[in-house]
Amino acid sequence: MDIPVQNISTDKFLEKSGQKSIERDTAKSGTPVCITPSGESIIRIDHITKIFKEKNRTVTAVDDISLDVNRGEIFGLLGPNGAGKSTLIRILTTLLRPTSGTACVDTYDISNDPEKIRSIIGVCPQNSTLDVELTAYDNLEFYGKLVNIPDSALDDRIWQLLEMTELADRANMKVQTFSGGMRRKLEIVRAFIHHPLILFLDEPTIGLDPESRREVWQQILKLNEEKTTIILTTHYMDEAEKLCNRIAFVDKGRLIALDILENLKRLIPAGDLIEIGFDMIDDKIVTAIRENDLINSVQIKEQKLIISAKNGSKVLPAIVAIFENFSLPILSISIHSPSLEDVFIYLTGKKLDESNNGEKQSALKRQSL
Numbered sequence: 001m002d003i004p005v006q007n008i009s010t011d012k013f014l015e016k017s018g019q020k021s022i023e024r025d026t027a028k029s030g031t032p033v034c035i036t037p038s039g040e041s042i043i044r045i046d047h048i049t050k051i052f053k054e055k056n057r058t059v060t061a062v063d064d065i066s067l068d069v070n071r072g073e074i075f076g077l078l079g080p081n082g083a084g085k086s087t088l089i090r091i092l093t094t095l096l097r098p099t100s101g102t103a104c105v106d107t108y109d110i111s112n113d114p115e116k117i118r119s120i121i122g123v124c125p126q127n128s129t130l131d132v133e134l135t136a137y138d139n140l141e142f143y144g145k146l147v148n149i150p151d152s153a154l155d156d157r158i159w160q161l162l163e164m165t166e167l168a169d170r171a172n173m174k175v176q177t178f179s180g181g182m183r184r185k186l187e188i189v190r191a192f193i194h195h196p197l198i199l200f201l202d203e204p205t206i207g208l209d210p211e212s213r214r215e216v217w218q219q220i221l222k223l224n225e226e227k228t229t230i231i232l233t234t235h236y237m238d239e240a241e242k243l244c245n246r247i248a249f250v251d252k253g254r255l256i257a258l259d260i261l262e263n264l265k266r267l268i269p270a271g272d273l274i275e276i277g278f279d280m281i282d283d284k285i286v287t288a289i290r291e292n293d294l295i296n297s298v299q300i301k302e303q304k305l306i307i308s309a310k311n312g313s314k315v316l317p318a319i320v321a322i323f324e325n326f327s328l329p330i331l332s333i334s335i336h337s338p339s340l341e342d343v344f345i346y347l348t349g350k351k352l353d354e355s356n357n358g359e360k361q362s363a364l365k366r367q368s369l
């Protein structure tokens, strides 16, 4: 599927992204060309919007997203169901045309050079495309031929990938006999058969049990060690925390935050949450705790004192000492550092798995008011 050439100026994009070292030129033919010096961003998305129009409904699946992906990183697109993650991946992998906006993948423009882009990327789509009637070896061979790996090199490469996934002893077994985790690992390395510069993994571990997920994570890290840039979508927070250098939160088609994990967590002004369980409490204890400069707020909820503090473990001894001074016992103590889920709740007012129906205000958001 060839996409018609569009003449797009990137000046605005460069201005916004502040990436002066990235240029787009107009070649002799008059078509725009992406020029990316090595070591810089490998994908640059410039105001991409995708609107699906059906008979009686219009969905803005991707809503004016601009971002860049750095060469060699594992980049996470995190968001609830229907956030627009797969649609953005499909646009970047040239399977879908944007309604407006553009993007460069390495030195190629998604509108002008879809064929070139396809030769430098590997894609593992959300829904499996393995042929379960074929063996693991045959699945890899079929795909290898599709991406034009020379016959002389193909057999060696297939065995390399099978060793990498520890599936060599199952090479000649039909994929239908594989577990979910084995299938996913096979599909991921299949996308890697031609040593792509960039690997797109759409929900690589969806539906897998915890052990299989960990195996797939190892696989992803191994491929990243081979200098492959990896873009993965997920709605598992732990997956993004474990794997991604930078994480983009998307919700209802919009980019709502993009940063490294530590910086995303700092978006929550409330900091850590300490919960102290008690049998009896004295107002003087609450007053004494509030006097500590490192504590943001103190609330009593049921039989618990809910304390928010910038650094929970640092202030905890002082809190315990106050209880001791009043000779009142502490029944339980817990410290909760903000997770990615908390950041998402703070930013959107809903949980990741609540999809689009929640306007539920989070405890953290209330706490910060």
Ligand SMILES: Nc1ncnc2c1ncn2[C@@H]1O[C@H](COP(=O)(O)OP(=O)(O)OP(=O)(O)O)[C@@H](O)[C@H]1O
Binding pocket: 052, 053, 054, 059, 060, 061, 079, 080, 081, 082, 083, 084, 085, 086, 087, 088, 126, 235
């Ligand atoms: N081909 C299509 N035609 C019409 N609407 C579509 C199409 N593809 C996606 N959508 C809609 O666009 C929105 C975003 O879908 P998308 O698949 O990109 O979300 P996602 O973030 O990948 O979700 P999930 O986590 O469930 O995979 C949804 O509302 C979806 O129904």
Ligand SMILES: [Mg+2]
Binding pocket: 085, 086, 087, 126, 202, 203, 233
């Ligand atoms: Mg999806």
